[in-house]
Amino acid sequence: MDLGLADKVCLVTGASTGIGRATALELAREGARVVVAARNREALETLAAEIERAGHPAPVRLTADLTAADGPRALASAALSACARVDVLVNNAGGSRPLARADDEAAWEESFLLNFTAARRLTDALAPAMLDRGWGRIVNVSGALIAKALNAASPAKAALESWSKAAAAAYASRGVTVNCIAPGRINTPQILDRLHPTEEARRAFIDANIPAGRFGEPEEAAALIAFLASERASFITGAAVPVDGGSLRLAF
Known part of the structure; x- marks a missing residue:
């Protein structure tokens, strides 16, 4: 199936690992002009080398801290300077934020900056x-599960989905679509190293929550994004x- 992405300029945030990395590879295979952004420059260089080895043009690599006050606008400006336009924006940067204390204000603020506000600001700059x-x-990229354990990312991702629906309605008549994908447990470093660091923990979670009987692969999420x-x-x-x-929508 030709997705019609040849020569479209696609900016992917959080591209150094996991779903973002898989998405950049998938878009490159579709012939897109890929711009990858993350904080980890070394990981972006490794990704670029893999894309080139597969026979695709090297992506533009941009380091960015989207939680900084000027981070999203600086990234938008850098992407436009490099490519003149951005046709596709994949707001993938984000992360789980388990809380030891419900009143950890700094953690709440950082989570909303990363998981919601950064995407809104970057979209506002490019839309x-x-x-x-x-x-x-x-x-x-939002999230599919609501955890019983307190996690500052869950409300932030809920805000992202709510805002996305409003933006979709506002933009629809002018040819711009806004959608979310909501990953469950995907085999990424964040999931495997932080949330479920042992095979026993993974199997217990799968048995309780995932009818498919396994965690997903980043490429499965990337295919939908593409x-x-x-x-x-x-x-x-x-x-x-x-x-x-x-998955059941309530994770224990």
């Missing part, structure tokens, strides 16, 4: 030009699509 051109795709970023998905907007193996 006006998409609207002027009459074409654009914004894909936001589709939502494509010409083929022009009539899909305001959606939040789970990629979670049929």
Whole structure:
């Protein structure tokens, strides 16, 4: 299936690992001009080398701290300086934030900056030009599970989905779509090293929550992101699509 992404400029945040990395590789395979952003420059260089080895043009690599006050606008400016336009924005940067204390104000603030505000600010910087051109795709990576243990990322991701639906309604008549994918447990360093560091913990979680009987792969999430970023998905907007193996929506 031709997704119509050849020569589209696609900016992927949080591209150094996991879903972001897999998405950059998938978009490069589709012929897109890829711009990858993350804090870890070394990981971006490794990703660029892999994309080049696969026979695709090297992506533009941009280091960025999206939690900084000027981080999103600085990234938008750098991407536009490098490529003149951005057609597709994948707001993937984010992370789980388990809390030891419910009143940890600094942790709450950092989580909302990373998991919600950064995506909103970056979109606000890039969407006006998409609207002027009459074409654009914004894909936001949220989350499928609501944990019983207190985690500052869950409300932030809920805010991201709510805002995405409002933005989708506002932009739909001008050719710009806004959608979310909601990953469940995916085999990424964050999941495997921090949330479920042992095989026993992984198996217990799978048995209790995932009918498919396994964690997902980053490439499975990336495939959906690429589709939502494509010409083929022009009539899909305001959606939040789970990629979670049929998981129960309450994780213990």
